Structures are given as C-alpha cells and as structure tokens.
Amino acid sequence: MTTSADAAREAVTRVFGIRHHGPGSARSLRLALEEFAPDTILIEGPADADPLVGFVAADGMRPPVALLAYVPATPARAAFWPYASFSPEWQALRYAAEFAVPVRFCDLPAANALAASDDGGESGDPLAELAAAAGYDDAERWWDAVVESSADATAFDAITEAMAALRDSPVSAVVDAHTLRREAFMRQTMRKALKAGARRLAVVCGAWHAPALTGPLGPAAPDMRLLKGMPKVKATVTWVPWTHSRLSTASGYGAGVTSPGWYHHLFTETEQPVARWLTKVAGVLRAHDLPVSSAHVIEAVRLADTLATLRTRALAGLSEVTEAVRSVLCGGDETMVRVVVAELVVGEALGAVPEGVPTVPLDADLRAAMRTLRLKQEPTPKTLDLDLRKDRELERSRLLHRLRLLGIDWGTPITGEVRNTGTFRESWRLKWRPEFAVAVIEASRWGPTLRIAAQAKILDTAQSTGVTLADLTDALDLALLADLGDATEGLITRLESVAALDHDVTHLLAALPGLTKTLRYGDVRGTDTEALGHVADGLLVRICAGLPGAVTGLDTDAAAQVRALIDAAHTAVHTRDDAWSTAQWLTALEKLAERADVHGALVGRAVRLLSDAGVIDEGQAARRLSAALSIGNTPAAKAAWIDGFLGGRGLLLVHDRELLHLVDGWLESLAEDQFVETLPLLRRTFGAFESGERRAIGRAVRDTGPGPGTAVADIDSARGLLAMRTVAEILGVNS
Template structure:
C-alpha cells in the first residue's frame, strides 16, 4: 500500500459501554453514517473463525464466546453478547452489509495463560458520575447515554475518558491489550481497509484514536507473552449472567430493562409498566389499568422534576413501588428479578463447533423434546412410559457426569408408586464448561457415564456403600455396560469389608434395586445374591456391633437399622424378613445394649406382629424398672416410640406406664431426662400431641410425687397453663 493511500484511510474509534442499549443504538446510527469497509471489535482475536455463525439460522442472543484449554477445561473465559450489546450490533451490521469484521483484543490463548484475568480494573464511570454530582454510576450513565440515541456522542465519550486516563494509570494487562488492539489495527489498514471502524470499551478509546505511531513500542510490550492451546466456540448465555462481571468484566445490573429500551423504541415507559402489571397479575396480585396510567404519570413527572428527557430505571422503579406495589418491597423484588434482570436464554446454531459429548446431548434433547430454559421448570416423569423412562435415564446420566441441568425433588403430585420421578430443571451457561470437562470420559453420554462410574468404583478406598450407591445410579441411568463390572467390584469389596455399618449402609440401596428392577426394565437378578449375602453377614455381625456404643453412635446405628427394616419390608421376601426379625429378637432380649437400640428393636418387632401389645407393655415396664438410669430409660422410650405418637394414643396401658414413671422421677432425674423426652415428644405430629394430652387429662389421675418440700401454687398454675398450651388442650 502506498503512503498516499495509507494517509487517505480513515479510522473511527467508537468508545462504547459493553451491553449498553444507548451505546448500541448510537453505534448503529454511527455505522450507517460512516459506512466502514472493515470493523474491529474488542474481543479475542483468535475467535475470528466464529464470526460467520453470527448470521446463521438458530443464532439468538444472549450468547457468549467460550474459550477453554482442552487439557484443562476448568480454565476458561467467556465473552458475552446480548441483543443490546454494541458489539453485537457491529457484528450484525457487518453481516448485513458484507463488511469485513474481526476481533482485536488479546487472543484467548494468551488471555488464558496470563496470571491476570481479562477485565478492566478501573472504574471510569464512577469517576465521571462523581464529577457530575451523581452518587450512582449506573444512574448517571443511564441518564446521559442509555436513554437516548446520538451518533455524535462518541466524540464526547472519548474526550471524557481521555481526561480520566490522565489521572488513572492503567494496569499492565490493560496496556498489553491496548498494544495488541493497535497492532491489529495496523494489520487491517495494511491489508487495504480504507474506512476502519473500531468498537471497544470507552476506557480504551483515547489510546486508539489518532495516529498509531510506530509499531516497535507495542511489539516490545507484547514480546514473550505466554500462550496455551485454546478452543473457542459459541454457547448460549442468559440475562441473569449478564448481571455479573464476566469475560472482559462488564456486568450490568439491569439487562432486562436494557433489552426493553433497545427493542421498544415506541413509548418504552408505557410498555414497560404494562409488562410490570402483567407480571404482577401473573402472580395473582391485583393491578388495574388505572394503576398503569397513574404509574406512567408518576414516572414522567419524576423525570421532569429531575430534568431528564425520558424517565429512566430509577423513575419507573419508584413509580412501580409507589403505585403498582403499594410500597411492598417483596413485590418490587419480584419485578426486579423477573423483569429488571430477567431470564432469557439464547441459542446457537446446530453447526457450531463443539465437543462430541455436547453434540450427543443436543441430539437427545431434541429427540426427547426437552427444552433448555434459564428459569426453573418442574418435570414429572412417569417411568411406565417410554418417554418418561428415557428422560429419566438422560437426567441421571447427566447428574453422574456432573452436568447439573436437573435435580431430583419431591413431587407435588400425589404419590402414585415407585414409577414416578420429579425433576427440577434449570439450564445455566456454565454447564457448557461441565460438558467439556465430562467429555474426557467419552464421546456419548452413555459411554462417558459408564467410564466415569467404573472409575469411581475402582478407587482403592471405595467402600461397600460407595460401590452399591454407584451400582444403583448405574441402573437408574441404564448403564448396562457398567453393571457387570460394578457387581463384581461390589462382591470383592463386600468380601473384604467386615464393618457391619458399611454392610448395612449398602443394603437399602441394593434392596431398592432388587425391588425396582422390573419397573425400569433392568436385570437385577444378579443383585439378589449379593443382597442376601450382605444381609446374612449384617445379621451375624450386628449383635457384636451394638455393644459399647455412646449415644451418638447408637443413634447412627439405629437409623441404619430403620433403613434396613424399611427396605426389607418393601421387598416382602419371607426368608429375608425372617432372618432379620430373628436378629432383632436377639437384640430386644439383651440388657447390655443402649436403651435406644433395644427400644427400637421391640418397636419393630411389635410392628411386625412378632411381639403383641401385652408383651411390649411388659418389656416397657421392665425397661422402666429400678436399676436403670433415668437417661437410659428415656433412651428406651425414644427408641420405642420412634417419632410416632399414635401408639400412645391407642394404647392407654403404655401411656399409663410412661406417665407413672415420669411422675415418679425426682427433680434431679427429671432434669436429666427432660431434654431427651422433649426431643421424643417434639417429633410427634401436633394432632398426636393433642390426642396424648387429652388422654392424660381424661384418664386416671397422675400419680402425685411425694416429698416434704413446699409448693408454689402460683408458679405451678403458670406451668400447667404453659403445658396445656403446648399440648393443645384447655387448662
């Protein structure tokens, strides 16, 4: 290129605010006026091959450029774009007018390698807003730039930033970035650009304007920068993530509001407050058309009083609070979450570069007619249907791989059996990184999940509980290629593990698999042998494991006994149930075991009709006899009652025994026993407590405690009234 041609080339630098709708509109007008033949945009220079996807079918902001290291996917960075981002406006302008476009910031390969994270450390908006008399930088920028459109605003913005930079020293990373931007500008001009438009953050604009000067100084700054191998692609993004600092550190507090300003140019305030009213009505809150009219008037009046040409976010927020929400901050927070921030999820074209695992996920999502959404959605699955079962298997595989799109939750639908699952789904942009990380296990979701779960079970420190849990997950996810290996691993681990608590912790899961296998169409026959083996070994070792336990260890073991008993009851196998109940009978007959465990054994035997009501009353009477400490007696009662008070409601004999024992305690014993009894009775349902109170009140008079001390009748009356209120009976 000759010197005359180079001098004829024109360069315009447009200093913008990332994700600013006012900047975006003004930039659109400025580009139409300038008509560049080349555009450079602040962003990773090695993302240029991805520019062609901007105009592809299926590309819908918000989206983000994702860069990650293939060998360490957790090391990643995002550069997000929204519909109202000036950079996106520039990309769309280039696509629509067939203009050459590229990125000019440091390559992602460098950004991921340097110690400093990409981002502007300074706060120029804060300095400028303070100089203008504003205590809120967002409100100042919204007032000056975002609420209007002006193609000539960039000269003023660049001049203001130049003044700020005279007093603010950029950090080393910012200087490197700006040096690279200038180098790319020189290269673009050398390649023949005559009208070059540069779109960058306003903070960088002053040092990119005018003559670029010799390249030697910039080359010196960039010399020796570290690099790593980086892979780049487009991924969906959300408005809520735009409200945080990410990528080049540009977070905005109100992306939903900015999107509205950019897309609704005709009566934006009226349309916004109408949206607010619609949101409140969707939550069954009373809002009329009169409310909307009054709120629009108030917002316009506030803007006039403050000398603003158009009401901004602060004015419409105050109008919303005062008129639509009646001063209710809870309702205002609802509006802020759903509208001011908002939750829109973008999409990327099918052909966007991606790892094979993500391609498999996309295909399955499309086949199963699932939808990635940024808002939480509850999904009830009927496992008796092919579609419900396939969706369940997909979500279980994703969970195994650490891709947390869905989580199992309690169903809001009436429980109809073991064939129902309820999931809460929410797609988050960072799951793109989780997919890349999981891709090291395989190219499909099934093969990757099988490889990962086998690796987990192969750990030398894996316990019986760990392997059995992995096996249960494998069957839920239909990982047939892993089940044989997991069963073999479980048998070998169980054979070497002599800890009864480990064996018992594995049993419930295995028994669930045996029971639910037919529902999911899995072959669980091989597991029956393993489960029976664990049951025999648990029953053989349990009598020796219950001795010498403190209160906490006894409580933990009691919980395991409950879990095993419940699982065996659901299995309904005569041999297994008989073996287990015989073991409980041995525990119930011992007097050298913690009272909580013995009481629980008696209760379970009573529920199984191996002990009748008369025998359980005799054992309770024996447990409350002289010779045992008060805390041990209370533990026995806690184990026997087990959080269910109906037994005392219907069995007056048992209630009388406990009542007589409790009334016979002296003060020291009562104080020692009270905390455990309070916990026991506190676990009952309120209706059960009321029924027990009524039974005590209308039953035989309580045995009076004998003693020589004087009683304070006034204080006693207060105590009785409090006790009656707790029990829900009239004093």
C-alpha cells in the same frame, strides 16, 4: 507511483469508543456505521474467533450469546465474551453481515488471554469520574441519562476526548501492562487491515481504549516489543447461548450492566418506551396477584415523565420509571419492587446458536437427545413431572440422571405434587445456566456420548481410594436410574470387594437401605438386578452375624445412632418383601431383644419391631416392658427402654391399656429426684408424638384410672396437683 505509505495516508480510520452492552451506544454505532460506510470493520474481541463470524447471520443464531474460549486439556480454564442484541459489538457484526463488509476481531487471541498470569482489565471504573464531574453519584445512571436514552452518531468523538482526558489525568487509574499489550495488538491488527487495502476502516472498541487507537498509529516496533514473548496455550473458541442475568454486574461479570432487561427494552421498543415498559411491569405485578389497573399505568407514566422534566432529562430513565413503579404500582412495597427488578430490570432470556457451530461430540449428543425428547434449555426454573411408564419420559429421566452424574445439574430432583402416586413418578426442577457449556466440555473427557461418559465417570469414581459402601450403593442407584447397564457389573464387583473388607457393622447397616432402594428402582425400570440381590443377601448375612458384637457397650449417643440404622434396615428388609431376608433379620432382632448387656434403647426398639412384625404378641411385649421396669434397673435405663419401645408410636399406649398401666404405674412410683433425672428423656419420647396422640394418651390416663394392683393411699392433694399439671404439660393435655 503510489507507495503503501501513501495508500495508508489516503485511508480513513474511525474509532468508535463504545460502552459494552449499552443500547444507546449500539443505536448510535449503527447510525454512525451507516453514515461512515466502512469497507472493513474491526471489533474488540479475541482474534482467533474470526472463523466464527460467519455464524452471526446463520439461522438459529439468537442473542444473547457468547464466544467461549477454553483450553481443551483443561476445559475449566475458559473465558467468555458475551453479546446481547443491544451490545454495540453485536450490532457491528450484524451490520457487517447485512452489507457484506469484511469484519474481524482485533483484541488479543484467546490463546494469549487464557495463558496470561494476570487478570488484566482496568482497575476502577473510568466512567465513575465523568459521572462525578457531572454531579451523578452513580456511573450507570449518568451513562443512562447522557448516552443510553438517545442515539447520536456524533457522540463518539466527545467520548474519545473525555476518555483521553481521563487517561492523562493524574488521579486516573494507571493503565496496566495487560491493557497496554491489548492495545498494542489492536494497533497491529489495524496496520494489517490497512496494509491489506482497507480504505474506510471502522474500529469498534471499549471507550477506554479509544484514545490509544485514534490518530496516527506510529511505528510498529514499540508494539512488537510489547507483544514479543507473550505466553500462549492451545485454545478452542466457539459460540454458546448466554442469558441476560449473566450480563448483569450482580453475576460477577466485570463489564456487566445493572439492568440488561431495561436496556433490551430500550433497544427494541423505540416508540413510547416508558409506557410500554410500565405496561410490562403491570403484567408482572398482576401475575403476582397485585391489583394494577390501566389507570395505575397511566398515572405511573405521568409521574415518570414529570420526574424526567424536573431533572432536565429528555426521556425518563430507569431511575424515574422505578420511582414511578414504587410509588404508584407497588404502593411503596419494596418487596414487589424487587420482584420487578428481578423479572424485568435484570430479566431473563436465553439465546441460541446454530447447529453447525463447532462443538465437542458430547455437546452434539446432548443437543440431539434434547431434540428427540423435546426438551428445551430455559433460563427460568420449570417443573417437569415424569411418568416412567411412558418411554419418552423414562428416557428424559435417564438423560437428566446422566447429566447429574457428569456434574451438569440442569435438572434437580424434587418432591412433586404427583409423588404420592408411586415409584413410577419423578419430578424435576429444570434451569439451564450458561456455565453448563463449560461443564459439558469438561465432561467430554469421559467419552463422546452421554451414556459412555457417565459410565466411564461412575466407574472411575468407584475405583478411587477411600470409596465407602455408602458411596457405592449411591453410585449403583444412580447407574440404574441413568440406565448405565454396562457399568452395573463393575459397580457390583467393586461393592462386593469393599463390603468384604469392611468389618464395621454400622457401615453395612447404612448401606443396606440404599441397596434395597436400588433393587426396587431396578424392578420399576425393568432392569435386571439379580446380581445385586445376591450382594444384598450377603450383606444381610454379615449384618446379622455381626450385630450382637456391634451393639455391646454403647453409650446413649452411640445407641441412638445405631437405633436409627436398625430402623432404616428394618424398613428396607420389609420393603424388599423377601421371605428369606425377613426371616434372617427377625432372628437377629430376637437375639438382640434377649440380651441383658445392651443399651435399653436398642432392646426396647427390638421388642417393638418384633411386636410390629407379629413375632411376639402384645402380652409378651407387655411382660418384657414390665421386666424392664422392674427393680434393679436405674430410672435412666428404664426411660431409655421406654424411649426405644415407644419412639414414634404414641397410639400404642392408647390402644394397649396394659402397657399404659405399666408406664403410668412406673411413673407414679418414681421418687422426686428420680423423676427429675428421667424427665428430659421422657419429654423427648413423648414430645416426638403427634399432638393428637398426646391428647389421646392423656384422655386414656384420665378415663382408665389406676391400673390393677395399684394402691391409693396417703395422697397429698397439693403436691399431686403440681405433678398432674406437669404430666398434662408433657402429654399436651389442656389442664
């Protein structure tokens, strides 16, 4: 009678120590599996992901992809196990699917990994020591030269032996407790597979773990003690799309490689890989307007092959082809070499997962919306210009705004080339990143669909302590952009209550432009904003009533801030084009312009805005300017009034010669110490004008001559020349 122990002795186990995401390892593993013909395969990966193995061969599954494990209660607590087409683990999964071989993951379950307090993993790079022993200063270059450039099914025993020597070496990194627990779990999984009847068991794991799994497994008791009492959390595992750039070490991925794009090329292009690679490089450089001919490519291939021969390599590796690219195709231009590295060596490719993969309802709603609106997740930036008069493009805009509200910045608003065609246009820059998969899961706590989730989140934010008027007006604007009609009423109610309790007129002034913008966007998008109009009216009444008190006793810096708010509010009222609102606002500005106890920059600005609105004519504006420049005011106060009146509109002095004479006469009357005192403010005022405006003012001063009533006497030509040169420099006039 044959016992279970006898059966285990009859079974054959092969451990294949691989390098994660190595094309040479993947090709060698595929050959080794075909030669070994296992009846069971175990792969390093979270054991609770076993139910997802069946999706590997499903339609729509395209690497790079990753296993995502997360804690449903706190989705930000997550971990990824990514695979590319050139990952050995993926090739093992594909082999199992093609030949109907049972396959399981054998590493610690994600439920344990996510509960672990330590990060785990080996400290240091064990390959670096092997590379140093072989004379390489870079472990990646050594692995690329020894393993990745060829396929050898017999290399695994040598790799395991080398790793065993490293683990036993006194200078090697100490194997940490988390790694020991992982290896104990792997051995336990192997024992279960053998007990279940496996006779030809293949184990695919990182090369560092291979020595711990090779040979007799020994008694299970020590491993059980290591695993006893391990912390555990409730975890959910699914497949998500991944990108090549996220497989790169530059992304912070601990098991990453520096050149995923190159590795993908090596794995997929088995015939003349160097020539085909350099042809791709030529295409990239031509796309960047660099003249690269076929002769350049031929010469680059020759140089790469020559370098490989000199370095006794069977095939040119990445270092050789990069040197050939630098010397022949880029002419030594490191900038273009970096372009090649970014676009090809690292590369960018986004995988895909089948529709049936388990997911949260919010993700399913997002996928359905993307199909309907014909939007694709792409890893490279793409500009999307939308015409909001078209139903589909309007819905695209709403989708992107809802995602932004939920913290999923797939789209970023930009100023596009068609922006000047009006408010019916929107431009976005789209770029999908793998971590958005976690962001979608996190956002699912707000609701099962994008609309419901966005409404719930924006209302929750509005009710938070410390929310400001500006925050609420921004939220209202976003709610209308995202078509969250059910949230609008709650936001308006909250806005009214916060505004009623806020007695700071500067806060009210700051909120008014946002409300006006929201009103206009609502009109463009066909949204009912009547209630919002009542809020804006109430806000304006309180601003007009509180403005006199808010502008009293301000210093120069505070006056400059209030002036900017008044400018924005004036633009908002003008944009709204409502007769009642305009009348209320202009009345408040008239009261401000009559005040004698207000900073000159604000009075000057009020006069200027009233003049622009036609409330006062040019003659009245000139008389007010003359009064401001009269005896009794300090030079600094006069300069501030002029700055407020003229700021941003230099052509006013060109077209209104009376104003020009007043300013010119005042400047002529200044004593030297007064001129020096006011010069910084004057430079700021005139420096803000366009260069063409400054030249026009200079010509007007030159051509017009002294104004009426100006006496010319006792002119010191030498000192006058110095003064004129200074004025010419201020005005931007060539002397």
